Amino acid sequence: MTDKTPLAIADNAAQHRYEAMLDGQLAGYAEYNLLTDAIMFTHTEVLSAFEGKxxxxxxxxxxxxxARARGLHVIPVCQFIAGYIRKHREYxxxxxADIQRAFKI
Incomplete structure (x- = not known):
């Protein structure tokens, strides 16, 4: 990802995933299940051509x-999202708290 080609991310609610586009191509996605007051992230994938960007x-x-803007709690079943939260404590x-213990956040 460079300053010339910003990452465009959109919620594809029909597919239950956020999609990241780079240079007009699908570069990755984060799948989720929407609950009453939470969003459960189940899988994140970056397509091989876009790794390291x-x-x-x-x-x-x-x-x-x-999720923060929507007032939703996060359930990070996806290990990538859980790992990101571990590294970025502001999230x-x-x-x-009970979910943090379950996922070692």
């Missing part, structure tokens, strides 16, 4: 910021 981190940051408050 910041797609995964940009996607994680976006989905967590969006830990999105995960309830």
């Amino acid at each position: 910041g797609v995964g981190s940009g996607l994680a940051r976006h989905v967590l910021d969006d 830990a408050d999105l995960v309830r």
